[in-house]
Amino acid sequence: MDTKNLRVNGKRLQQTLEEMAKIGATPGGGVQRLTLTDEDKRARDLFIKWLKELNLEVTVDEMGNIFGKRAGRNNDLAPVLSGSHIDSQPKGGRFDGILGVMGPLEVLRTLHENEIETERPVAIVDWTNEEGSRFAPAMVSSGVWAGALERDWAYDRTDINGLRFEDELIRIGYKGDVPAEKWPIHAYYEYHIEQGPILEREKKIIGAPKGILCLHWYDIYLEGEANQVGPTPMEGRHDALCAAAEMILRVNRLPKKMGGNMVATVGEIQNHPNSRNIIPDKVHFTVDIRSWDDDLALRAWDDLRKDFEELAAGRGCPIRIEETWRVEHSPFNEDLVQRVLDTSAELGYSNLRMVSGAGHDASYMNQIAPTAMIFVPSIDGRSHVEVEKTTWEDCEAGANVLLHCMLKSAQEGG
């Protein structure tokens, strides 16, 4: 069969996404499906049911990563893989992650019903705990699978209630027997919503990120002196929240100060004892710095760190800094990026070469296999929120691009 005119079933993709969105649905129209919760388990069960309907070879590895493999003509050749994640942010949206699992599922369904044979095997994957919002850090299971992170270290991550990653994995029945170890991949495509405003602003349907920004995470701990606010004069106070406020504003000004392409954010803060009439004595906050230019991000941190130490000293608030996580910027495989752009054009979709500001499982996959991503627009650039939305037409367009990119890669010989 000539596959040139082959298209996914957009309606079926929509129905599949709607079915999934019921699991962990929030009153605000979003989804809360935190990793390794009962909701995650239900979504996994449904996903596996769908994989089995296509007679795929389903495996669950010891990190809970779920693979479904469709045989090719030559199963000695490395497969083409596509996937993303089923887990969501707290009160997250109905597209982030799941579109990148249901998208390739729709691709495999299209191949299946049209009885398309590929040269190479084609596979789909759901990576455990991409979000990192229950168990930090993010993308932990693709990281272990790619050999960048230690399995046992990942097992020992705990959530806010002290529950261990491994225990929760066992509890929901998804600690598989297969080692979480990479195997050869001919090409990895990850289909995802943009999560930013660029495609919408530029009026493009398909985005092909040339790679992922570097990502640096820091944790800052400040100590002040707790006292009843009324009887404690302003002079001599050691107010940890004031110190944190000064630092938060320095983070916010950092991109402008450093110039170049960079974002810097404080998203999380804990204040202690958090009582309106007690001076705060313990504050923890996070810093997130991202750039295409790793050196710029490091120089920015050096600058910021000096500022932090000065500000802390000025307030008499001892500071402790943890350099929590650092991922270098990650340029994708240029041939695959170009393939995404070319395929979009062939299918008549407007398209744009861009960057990805968010980390994805593609970051780790890019370390071990030719990798590219396919972005579709996020309405108003909103993501990680309940109102996150991408039109069904755009979801279908992205899946068609994925279909033809996967087909092209899957027909390449050894």
Next chain:
Amino acid sequence: MDTKNLRVNGKRLQQTLEEMAKIGATPGGGVQRLTLTDEDKRARDLFIKWLKELNLEVTVDEMGNIFGKRAGRNNDLAPVLSGSHIDSQPKGGRFDGILGVMGPLEVLRTLHENEIETERPVAIVDWTNEEGSRFAPAMVSSGVWAGALERDWAYDRTDINGLRFEDELIRIGYKGDVPAEKWPIHAYYEYHIEQGPILEREKKIIGAPKGILCLHWYDIYLEGEANQVGPTPMEGRHDALCAAAEMILRVNRLPKKMGGNMVATVGEIQNHPNSRNIIPDKVHFTVDIRSWDDDLALRAWDDLRKDFEELAAGRGCPIRIEETWRVEHSPFNEDLVQRVLDTSAELGYSNLRMVSGAGHDASYMNQIAPTAMIFVPSIDGRSHVEVEKTTWEDCEAGANVLLHCMLKSAQEGG
């Protein structure tokens, strides 16, 4: 009996305070005895047991306020009252509040064992929920008793888990039958730790505040736009935490800007969704402004409010402001304040006329009866923390001042 040489039993006062400190004791050496919890109930039960050992007339009113009254020669005369509160801050100290209940208990024990008759009745009180840290606002039950607050409104206050004040009062068995309504008081003395560094700095044992600073509480709610931090450019962000940080620093600079005697503090902040890779979209924080000069505090708030509105507009973050609570500065009865100073001098204790930065039940009592307070030094000015400490010698000194002030007032005719 000539009472001139009468003294309290400092050792017994210490033992009583140590006994009480076991209830809700924290590993850090402090006390957590939040109002209307099981710990509060146990402390109340013990207090009532001690009151009954002195054959006092014990009543519990419908706000859970506990009174113990000792008859005088002329029980038609208005009694002299002294008290404070048994409840504590979360991880609070072993002196705040409880010293002002165990202090007059020691006074009554001293009168009892020396068979001292007074002209007027002498009474002791434990006011429910002075701290306001579980159910806001603070000092609610002395406020109801004094007629400044509505009983049913107080009943409907809820804690962070949505539990109602009245329900919790019933649950611990302390919703009494007696109406929470003021009766005539000849003099009200409240004995308390200073909770600030002034007495220690000035090397004085006894402080006599000329009154309590005004207290203005505000609640600020900011809205931003939540988005994934990586793909969202710095321009166009609406970061509610950055807006809050700017405002926190304005609050901190306010006393210097306005001049005059004033403190201003942000003690509490909630950030949403509080995820390190999402731009904060909802921030709530509190503002606490105190001064001896009510007008200055109001002018300061006018100034601050304008700043807040400008800063919010600048960040594109809608702001909502609640003027939660406002108590005017409260000058105590000058005769009683002078009596505290004179009595301290007679007993050989160094002393200081000062102000109280913290609100106390004395604030409401001052609206309906001649009122004064007796302060003793807080080591390092620390309070509302586990390391809160006052020497046993100073505790004893304050109780002796209280004894003789109460005696003087109780011997005054009708």
